[in-house]
Amino acid sequence: MKERIYLLPKEGNFYKANLHCHTTISDGKLTPEQVKEEYQKNGYQIVAYTDHKKYCPHPELNSKDFLALAGLETDINEIRPGKERIRTRMFHINFYDTNPDEMPEEKARYCAADYWNYDLSYVNSYIKKMKKLGFLASYNHPYWSMQNYDEYTQLEGLFAMEIYNHGCELDGLYGYNPQAYDEMLRSGKKIFCLASDDNHNEYPFGHPLCDSFGGFTMIKAKELTYPAVMKALEKGDFYSSMGPIINSLYIEGNELVVETSPVQKIYVKMEGKNCYMKVAPPGERIKEARFTLTGREGFIRVACRTEKGNFANSNAYFLEDIPIDFTTE
Template sequence: MKVYLLPQNGKFYKANLHSHSTLSDGKWTIEEMKEKYKAQGYSIIAYTDHHVFLTHNDLADEDFLPLNGYEIDISEDKPWSRYIKTCHFCLIALDRDRTVQNIYHNSVYIDRNADKVDLAKDRAPITRRYDPEFISALMQEAREDGFFVTYNHPVWSLESAEECFRYHGMHAMEIVNYSSYVTGHEERNSNLYDAMLHSGEDIYCIAADDNHDVYPIGHPKCDSFGGFTMIKAEKLEYGAVTQALLDGHFYASEGPEIHELYYDSDDNRVHIKTTEAVRILMTTGNRYNNAKTAERKGETVTETSFKLEQPDTDYVRFIVRDREGKEAYTHAYRVSEIRAAGK
């Protein structure tokens, strides 16, 4: 019996789940972003301008879906220095018709968009405090209030693994943040993702651009089109796509694509089909990993399978690396759940 870890039905839609437009500190208007991302094969952009929750449903068309969101940041309360730690997270509304912004603080971006934002009348602005309990409570509240919560760019934020372990309430963390990467940070958080899973968090991983588009397309510091999430949904509709996010029907990527991922209880193996890869890895975050590497230098593989044989393995996840060193990452799948579904 086959258990599809990425759903068998539906269609993959290319998504950028973290972006900034001229409504905050980005250089492209929301319309320009739509046009330029569509030209690169994207179907979905989550507009997550800083501090202010705005809706962009008018941008939707047959081939394009805007998701509505915003990004919150909470920094250490110290005089500015290059060592200040900060915590950023994005909130993406699950419901297309959601307009009210409950969690907000005083911000120039709210003032600038005062005619468009729908601030909760019965809520005062929050006073930001860089404290894991306070931040976790906000993540939890946002989650219960109908948002998909992603934790952003820990490397750029100067947050250590120990600090990340104290955040509870996110749905996903950024395994890749391309803007941070192009500005010189090793913002690939594959090992940290394992550490978060081992610390007990049941979370997904996404890749996103966090584009501000200060540099033009083609410039080495252009921060668009480098980190994306492939979402498999029944159709390109708001509710179907946000449900796919909640259900984990997606993978993160810098380039490689994953066409199929399923467990077959008949051979007790997970099967994966991809675009041309030099290496496909099944990691457990423990010592018993497995990898399929191309036989010879210059060659590639596009499918393989891995036996689920270690009885005490908590989870498996899959990493696909292409010739350019770009990677795709699935989120972690609990082995007990995979096996139970295959019975």
């Protein structure tokens, strides 16, 4: 039997997470407690509270079946006299605290300051400082932020970026950013991808413009504890989705094996514009695909799509980092 290399860990449990959330602490309409209640009703075990420029951990919300991740969203905006805010570019970055018990006073002081220097060297120095304080940095909604390749590919120190932001998708079809993720990867950035809600809850649940429960990240961790979940995030033991489920992802010999919930298409994207694919016949769905790897793919990442157009995306895996022997059959 050929050895299996698990890209998503074999051991552990999947936990459903919303990693971008706003509450009444900033510009959201629900309290942190209400967010917990509603997300638990919809099958979530994890919410990262990322209020705008408000670092406010919520350990009181933690329980055996729910984990509140401490974080914030920082926005660094372009200031141009006479230019409307809706026409200005801005860096929005989520920061997730890997250990809220360390340096709480310094974190609260540094995170509460206003930063308006729209300059890449400054933005990168800010990310570097936050990393030293123990935060993971994720770049948010590049399309909505009106940024281009020359800007976001120069960001340094990121662990991830949003490939899907549900709130931005509802705002103006700005939410799905697979091209930006591929451009990051092709520029040499070995980062992961997240799907999130970015919920503000301006509209009631059930309304077609409600920005909850549209994008989520499935984190595979040994247990639902803060250290275990943060370790899984740092390692990339997760995938992002708008609905489809990736049950298993591994390499057996030189074959990539993908097991999913029923979907219409399973694609393997890579460094070049070529890709591997398995597509269901009209009226049918597929749940498994095998693809032979050659070693020339550069990186691989799986994208699954349902007939309704909802995607699940794995993180990218660079073949140079995976011990595959392509010299044997």
